[in-house]
Amino acid sequence: MEIQVHDIRKTFDGTAAALDGISLTIRSGELLALLGPSGSGKTTLLRVIAGLEFPTGGSVLFDGDDASHRTVQERNVGFVFQHYALFRHMTVLDNVGFGLAARPRANRPAKAEIRRRAEELLALVQLQGLEHRSPAQLSGGQRQRVALARALAIEPTVLLLDEPFGALDAKVRKDLRRWLRQLHDRTGHTTVFVTHDQEEALELSDRVAIINQGRLEQIGTPSEAYLRPESAFVFDFLGSTNVLPVEVRDGRAFFAGCPVPVADGIEAGDGHYTLQARPCDMMLAVDRQGPGLGGIAEMVRVSLGRVRVDMKVGGLARPIELELPMKGEGWRELQPGQSLRVRIDRYHLFAAP
Amino acid sequence: MRLSAPPHPTTPGLRRVSPVTERPATRWLLVVTALVFLLFFLLMPLAAVFVEALRMGIGPYFAALVDPDAIAAIKLTLLVAAISVPLNLIFGLCAAWSIAKFQFKGKSLLVTLIDLPFSVSPVIAGLIYVLLFGSSGWFGPWLAGHDIQIVFAVPGIVLATIFVTLPFVARELIPVMQQSGTDDEEAALSLGASGWRTFLKVTLPNIKWGLLYGVLLCNARAMGEFGAVSVVSGHIRSFTNTMPLHVEILYNEYNFAAAFAVASLLAVLALVTLVLKTCLEARGGPGVSSSGRP
Numbered sequence: 001m002e003i004q005v006h007d008i009r010k011t012f013d014g015t016a017a018a019l020d021g022i023s024l025t026i027r028s029g030e031l032l033a034l035l036g037p038s039g040s041g042k043t044t045l046l047r048v049i050a051g052l053e054f055p056t057g058g059s060v061l062f063d064g065d066d067a068s069h070r071t072v073q074e075r076n077v078g079f080v081f082q083h084y085a086l087f088r089h090m091t092v093l094d095n096v097g098f099g100l101a102a103r104p105r106a107n108r109p110a111k112a113e114i115r116r117r118a119e120e121l122l123a124l125v126q127l128q129g130l131e132h133r134s135p136a137q138l139s140g141g142q143r144q145r146v147a148l149a150r151a152l153a154i155e156p157t158v159l160l161l162d163e164p165f166g167a168l169d170a171k172v173r174k175d176l177r178r179w180l181r182q183l184h185d186r187t188g189h190t191t192v193f194v195t196h197d198q199e200e201a202l203e204l205s206d207r208v209a210i211i212n213q214g215r216l217e218q219i220g221t222p223s224e225a226y227l228r229p230e231s232a233f234v235f236d237f238l239g240s241t242n243v244l245p246v247e248v249r250d251g252r253a254f255f256a257g258c259p260v261p262v263a264d265g266i267e268a269g270d271g272h273y274t275l276q277a278r279p280c281d282m283m284l285a286v287d288r289q290g291p292g293l294g295g296i297a298e299m300v301r302v303s304l305g306r307v308r309v310d311m312k313v314g315g316l317a318r319p320i321e322l323e324l325p326m327k328g329e330g331w332r333e334l335q336p337g338q339s340l341r342v343r344i345d346r347y348h349l350f351a352a353p
Numbered sequence: 354m355r356l357s358a359p360p361h362p363t364t365p366g367l368r369r370v371s372p373v374t375e376r377p378a379t380r381w382l383l384v385v386t387a388l389v390f391l392l393f394f395l396l397m398p399l400a401a402v403f404v405e406a407l408r409m410g411i412g413p414y415f416a417a418l419v420d421p422d423a424i425a426a427i428k429l430t431l432l433v434a435a436i437s438v439p440l441n442l443i444f445g446l447c448a449a450w451s452i453a454k455f456q457f458k459g460k461s462l463l464v465t466l467i468d469l470p471f472s473v474s475p476v477i478a479g480l481i482y483v484l485l486f487g488s489s490g491w492f493g494p495w496l497a498g499h500d501i502q503i504v505f506a507v508p509g510i511v512l513a514t515i516f517v518t519l520p521f522v523a524r525e526l527i528p529v530m531q532q533s534g535t536d537d538e539e540a541a542l543s544l545g546a547s548g549w550r551t552f553l554k555v556t557l558p559n560i561k562w563g564l565l566y567g568v569l570l571c572n573a574r575a576m577g578e579f580g581a582v583s584v585v586s587g588h589i590r591s592f593t594n595t596m597p598l599h600v601e602i603l604y605n606e607y608n609f610a611a612a613f614a615v616a617s618l619l620a621v622l623a624l625v626t627l628v629l630k631t632c633l634e635a636r637g638g639p640g641v642s643s644s645g646r647p
Contacts, residue, residue, distance in 0.1 A: 013456075050543060051543075052539055052542075052543065071542075072539075072542050072543050073542055073543075073545045073546070073547070076545065077543060078543075079539070079540070079543040081536050081539070081540060083536060085536035085537050085539065085540035086540075087537060087540075087541075087554075087555055087558075088559070089558040089559070089561075098541070098544055098546070098554075099544035099545055099546075102541070102544055102545050102546035102547070102550055102554075103545060150540075150544065151543075151544075153544075154544055154545055
């Protein structure tokens with residue numbers, strides 16, 4: 001099922017637009033992440049696709065058919081809620097069978113058939129033996145999988161997950177993430193999930209749609225989004241960055257009048273830019289007197305597998321963050337208060353705001 | 354992993370109670386004061402009802418209960434409860450649903466209005482209907498012209514009872530419904546269930562205990578209401594006397610044993626309500642009875 005979202009707008013009473021003209025296509029069979037900070041409108045978009053929210057403008061197309069006026073029941077989507085919304089007075093088995101039992105009499109399967117299908121799905125989500133538990137007796141990860149099985153039971157055209165791992169602890173998150181990817185590869189459902197966790201989106205999805213303030217910033221594969229960000233927001237959102245206002249003259253970048261040493265020549269035309277570079281893409285210049293962006297080390301910390309250094313640079317409000325590989329040279333004798341120089345291996349230039 | 358602290362020796366001379374725990378004498382005083390109040394204002398009157406009712410023996414007790422006027426009063430009380438409780442159930446569900454599940458203009462006004470019967474004296478509640486439907490009331494002439502009797506008849510008693518018991522179900526359901534949110538309903542709808550099926554299979558089970566609790570309290574009040582009913586009843590024996598009114602009449606006639614016999618039925622109703630209420634609270638967990646009831 002291919003889903004096209006066309007120029008969706010949504011305003012809630014008396015607030016700024018939650019969705020401000022979003023258009024994107026969800027390809028059949030793909031696993032798409034809607035990624036954005038909280039309040040960006042990503043959950044609203046998911047609910048609009050599901051039919052749980054009706055947009056102020058724009059349309060949603062299912063395989064080319066306009067579904068904008070279909071109710072949530074008619075859309076036949078599998079929706080997994082952030083807090084699972086399991087029916088607490090029903091057993092796990094009845095929860096999973098609910099969608100089939102709720103069908104109109106004409107195409108409702110027989111009781112035994114519903115039961116068989118529910119058991120099959122519980123096996124798929126590896127919850128055999130828990131059929132007769134009530135949701136309250138399950139762990140968070142198990143509830144999540146019941147919610148998933150319940151959504152899959154109606155053979156949905158698309159599976160929509162709202163912050164699927166939001167309420168779980170870190171360890172369970174990782175396991176479930178891997179497991180969901182495998183499940184998706186096995187069942188091939190078109191799947192959209194909402195997350196504010198960059199790592200989750202990049203690791204799990206086929207493509208990522210990055211949303212900010214109700215607008216689509218970029219849509220592409222994780223590596224496209226990470227390596228070729230189209231906006232300063234995307235670059236900044238996908239991992240922390242150092243921001244340096246620079247002026248480009250004749251293929252060279254200058255910060256506060258001093259040349260900024262970058263690995264390759266700069267291709268941008270003359271003008272003012274924002275240079276952004278990730279902490280791991282900045283290296284200590286071995287020669288402390290040679291060319292480099294100079295500053296004073298404020299903090300030196302050994303972290304997991306790397307060394308973190310904050311470097312105070314005159315004229316910048318925030319210190320420049322560095323992440324140095326532990327194997328590298330030069331950091332062992334580094335002390336707070338020392339002056340140091342760095343060069344920038346990888347960077348992105350965005351037009352100055 | 355067990356997180357229990359290892360046993361360690363207590364240092365002698367240290368107070369082993371928390372700082373907010375009162376001294377034994379203070380605690381004792383608090384408990385005794387509460388118990389004395391309970392004894393004098395609740396238990397003694399309750400006991401007195403049964404003692405007085407059985408003073409003449411078991412024979413006169415039952416004679417008082419099967420007296421035709423008493424039977425009529427019991428029947429009328431049951432009838433009034435049977436009409437007003439279901440109507441309040443419907444009203445309570447609608448009001449709680451609209452308040453808890455969606456936004457609309459005048460919502461806070463509705464919430465305030467629901468509480469009105471709690472803050473208005475029952476006598477006023479009765480008078481309202483006399484003023485509206487009495488022979489010299491607003492609709493009095495029209496009603497008389499169509500030969501419809503509301504005040505000093507059963508319809509008036511039912512109206513007054515509904516007014517007085519209006520808040521019970523709604524008050525009980527609003528917090529339960531607000532707490533459960535709309536996720537469950539949305540989940541049911543997204544799974545293809547119709548609105549009606551969603552209500553029956555998802556919403557209703559979620560609010561079941563709160564609903565029963567509200568109905569129970571509503572019923573107790575409907576059967577025991579005196580003030581409002583007294584104003585609109587007209588006290589016509591065998592026709593417009595409910596049990597509380599019947600008790601009053603018997604008492605005013607110095608027929609104490611009979612008065613207390615009927616009163617003992619109301620007391621039993623109260624005790625049964627209390628037991629059921631406790632059961633429901635145990636069953637329904639913290640969600641039930643979280644409302645601030647006066």
